[in-house]
Amino acid sequence: MRTLCASTLIGEFFVVGFAALVAMKDPDLAGSTVWTVSGIAMFLCLALCGMVTRPGGIALGWALQIALIASGFVVPTMFFMGAVFAALWWASVHYGRKIDEAKARFAAQGERAAQSGPTTPDAV
Numbered sequence: 335m336r337t338l339c340a341s342t343l344i345g346e347f348f349v350v351g352f353a354a355l356v357a358m359k360d361p362d363l364a365g366s367t368v369w370t371v372s373g374i375a376m377f378l379c380l381a382l383c384g385m386v387t388r389p390g391g392i393a394l395g396w397a398l399q400i401a402l403i404a405s406g407f408v409v410p411t412m413f414f415m416g417a418v419f420a421a422l423w424w425a426s427v428h429y430g431r432k433i434d435e436a437k438a439r440f441a442a443q444g445e446r447a448a449q450s451g452p453t454t455p456d457a458v
């Protein structure tokens with residue numbers, strides 16, 4: 335799960351940075367405000383890469399997805415991009431858990447096979 339979620343968050347890191355460049359063109363927004371908010375969001379994207387497997391990491395990821403969608407009020411394209419990344423986040427969490435469960439089952443099968451002893455092919 336960690337790899338899939340981290341990949342999604344890295345993609346979001348870049349999207350937030352590009353959205354900041356678009357937001358800079360808005361004359362009503364101060365450049366320092368845009369880069370402060372975007373910088374915090376970009377930092378959270380990177381920090382969450384390491385926190386995904388910790389308690390609350392997934393919930394913080396969902397909060398980031400909501401904030402990304404809400405950024406559409408500043409850069410309208412972000413409504414679409416936020417929805418796309420929210421779907422990617424869901425898929426990363428959902429399928430990442432399934433992959434982790436499959437890995438655990440495979441590891442348990444390998445341990446059982448190792449405990450039962452070595453198998454030798456039948457002599458022909």
